[in-house]
Amino acid sequence: MTCAQTATPSGPAGADGNLLKGLDYSVLQQCMHCGMCLPACPTYVATLRERSSPRGRIAMMRAIADDRLEVSRTFAEEIYFCLGCLACVSACPAGVDYTTLFEHARAEVERSRVLAAPKRNIIRSLLVNTVFMSRRRLRTMGRAMRLYQRSGLQWLVRRGGLRYLLPRSLRQLEPLAPAISRRFTEAVFCRLYDRRNPPQPRFRVGLLVGCVQDLAFADTNLDTIYVLQQNGCHVAVPRAQECCGSLHAHNGELESARRLARANIDAFVPESLDAIITNAGGCGSHMKRYDHLLADDPDYADRARIWSARVKDIHEFLLEIGFRRPQSPPLQQRVTYHESCHLRHGQQVSAQPREILRSIPGVELVELNRADWCCGSAGIYNITQPEMAMQLLDQKMVDIQATGAHLVASANTGCNIQLECGRHRSGATVMVTHPVTLLAAAYRRETAR
C-alpha cells in the first residue's frame, strides 16, 4: 500500500510553470475525498463516472501537482466537461475552494495547450480575448446582431433553408443568441435616470451593467436602477466599466480576467461607494473574488479587498438595507424561481430573491423541484458542450412546467438566455423574467394607482 502523496510542496510557481503545481498545496489537500459532493454534481449524476465528479476532478488535479499524472487531453476535456456550477462548493462540508481549483485547472489546460487546435484557437481568441475584452466592441457587435434579428435575415436563417449554409457549430449556436435590446443601459440612464437620483441618498452605489446583460437585458438593468432609487440609493453607472471577467477566469484566461478587474476597480473607485451592485449571479460571484484574483498585485491587492467586500448582489443588498415592500394593488401571478448556480452556490444567496418575490402583492411563489440544479447555461458551456447543456435544459423545463407557473424568475444573464432557449425548444408558455423586474413593476403600479 502506498502513501497518498509524497511530493514536496511546490514553490510559489511550479518549476515547469505548471499552474496546478504552483497552487498553494493546501487548497488541493483540503479535499478529504469523502464523496459528499457526488450527488450534487450534475455531470457525475449523468455519467456515474468518478472522473466526472468533483472528487475525481480534484484528485486528478492533485495527481498532476504530485507529478503522478500529466496534463493530458483527457484531463483537459474533463475539466471543460465540468459545468463550473459550484454545486459541489455548497455540498462540501470540508470547505474545499473548488472555484480556485477549477480556474487554475482551466488556466493550466490553456497554458499547456493540450487542446490547441487551429479552429478552437481562432474562436477563443476572437471571443474571449477580443470581443469580451471591450464593451465598445461588444456593443458594435450587438448592434449588428440586432440588425440581423430585426431585418428578417434571422427569419430567413431560422425558417428558410439558409441555416444549412452556416457551419454546424454556428448553426447550433444561432438559436441561443439572445434578442438584442433596443437601447443599452447607459444611454437611457443618462437621459432618464441620472436626474432621478435622490438628492440626499441613504447609500451611494455603482451598478455593473455587464457585457451580455447590457446587450440582452438592458431593461433589467434599468429596473435595477429604478428599484435602487426607490430605496433611496444614488446610482452611478460608470462609463469606463468593462465586462466583469468571469468568462475569462472560467475559460483559462486569468491574465485577461485580471486586466478587466483592474479596469473595473479604476472605473468604479470602490472607496467612494457603499456598494457595487450587480443583478447577474455569475458576475457577482466572480467580482466578489477580485481579492483572490489580484492578491499578488502590489498596486491593486488592497483596493481589490475593498472592492470584494463591497460587491453585493442586488437581492442581497435589498434585504440588507431593509427594502421597501411594494404597496401596489395585487396582480395575481404564479411565479417560480430558478436559482442561478453562481448566485446560489457561488454567493450563497438563496433566500433573498424568494423573499423579494414574496413581498410583491399578488405573487404566488411556487417552489421549483431541484431549483438549484444547473440549467446547463454555465457561462459558455451551452456553446462548448451542447449535448450535456441541452440535457440539463430539457430537465429544467420539465421541472418548470410541473409547477404550473406563468413566470419563471431567475437572476443571471446566462440562465435567462438559456431558459428563453428552453422555452422555444419545449414550446412552453412560461415567460422568463428577473425578480427585480417584477419588483420594479410592482413599484410602478403603486404610482399608476
Place this chain on the structure above:
Amino acid sequence: MSRTPQEPQSVSAGVKDLLPRLRSLLGKDRVLTEPEDLSVYAFDGTAMLHELPACVVLPESVDEVSGILSLASEGGVPVVPRGSGSGLSGGSVPSPGCIVLCLVRLNRIEAVDTDNLTMTVQAGVLTQAVADRAVAAGLFYPPDPGSIAISTIGGNVANNSGGLRGLKYGVTRDYVMALQVVLADGQVLETGSQCVKDVAGFGLKDLFIGSEGALGVITGITLRLTPPPASKKTLLALFDRMTDAADSISRIISRQIIPCTLEFLDRVTIECVEGYARIGLPLDCEAIVLMEADGHPAQVAEEAEEMARIASETGAREVRTASSEEEATRLAAARRTAFSALARLAPTVLLEDVTVPRSELARMVKFIQETGERHGVRVGTFGHMGDGNLHPTFLTNEREPEALRRAEQAMREVFTETIRLGGTITGEHGVGLAKKPYLQQQIGPVGMEVMRRLKSTFDPQGILNPGKVFD
C-alpha cells in the same frame, strides 16, 4: 499496511490479457484504463490510502458481474468491489493490479411490496433513494448512515453499516431479508427469502453481511421495511463538560430508555459543523447531545421528558426542543456532515470507529481527550453515543511525518484502551486496510483461523478484495 511510497503497480499481465474480453462483455465505454480514470478510483473516503487499479469496470446487470468474475477467476486476477467509495476503512481501495468492480450502475429499484413490507433493489442504489422510495410507499427504512446521500445499499450491506437511528432500530443487518451474491467463480447465489422466518439450511446470507467484499459480490438485496413512526421529538442538550454528556447517555440507557437517536458532538466538531451548516449550533459549550424519540405520541412525550430530566440531572446547562420537523431535519443533516466538516481544520483527518460498552462512555471520552493532549494532537470526537460508538478524529497533516507519527501513536493507544474496556476497534466502518493490524488483538487466533477457513471456502483463489480485513 506500510506507509512507504512505492511505484504505482503497472498493469499486470493477467489484466492485460483479460481486457479484450472485458471490452467485448461490457463495451469499451465501461472498461476504464486511462490513467486519468485509474487515478480517481485509487482511494475511498479513508485518509492516506492510495493504490492504482489496473482497470475499472462498470457492469449494469448481474449477468455482467458474473461474466466479469468468471473471467477474473480464470485469469487469477484480483477484484475489488466498490460502491460509492465512501468507506472509511479503505475497504474499496484497490489491491495492487486489481480490477475495480464498481456497482453504481446497478441502480434499479426492482420492487416495493407493500403487502409483505419489503423492497428489492440492486446493490448500486443509493441509500437515500431506498429511504425516499420507502417514504413514497408510506413505509420506513430506518438505517441512516451519515453518508446516506452517497453510500450504496450494497456498500451498507458489505459493511453492515449503522446510522443515527441504530440505537432503537438496529443496523443494516437487521433489515436484510435476502441477498443475490455473485461468487468468486461467477456463480450466482440467491440466499434468504421474503419470509419473516427462514431456517432452511445454514444462514448463508448473514455471512455476506459485513463481509467487506471479501466473500462475494452483492448484486441484489431484499430489504425489510417498517411502518413509519407516528410522531417524533428532537432535543438538543448542551453540556459544559464532555464527561457529563457521556454520563447522561449512560444513564439514559441504564434507565432503560431506548430512544431512536443519541448523538454526541464535542466542541471541536460543533465548531466545524456550524462553520459549514450555519444553523445556529451553540458555540460556547463543550459538548452537545442530539436526542430523538419517535413512536406513539404519548410514549414520545414521556421519553423526551425523561431524557431531558436525566440530562439536566447529569449537568446539562440547557435542553432545547426542536420547534419543527424542519429544524429537526436540519439538525440531523448537520450532524451527518461532522466527519467531513472536521477536515476544515486540518489537511489529514484520521478517524476511529471505536465502540465500548455504554457504561464506559465517560471513561472512554476522558481517555481520548487525555491521549490527544499527551501526544499534542488535536482531536474532535463525535459519534453514535447511544450505541457506545465513538468517532475520535485525529487532526494532522500527512506531509509532516513527526505530527503524523504522534497522531498514529495516539490512535494506537485508543485502540488498546478500547479492547481493555471490552469494546471493539470498529463498530460500523469495517476493518478494511485501516484496522487490519489490530484485528488479531481484537478477535484472537481462533477467530482469525475460522475467518481464514471461511475465506478459502468462498474464494479459494483469494481474488476477492485480497489484502483486506486480514492477510
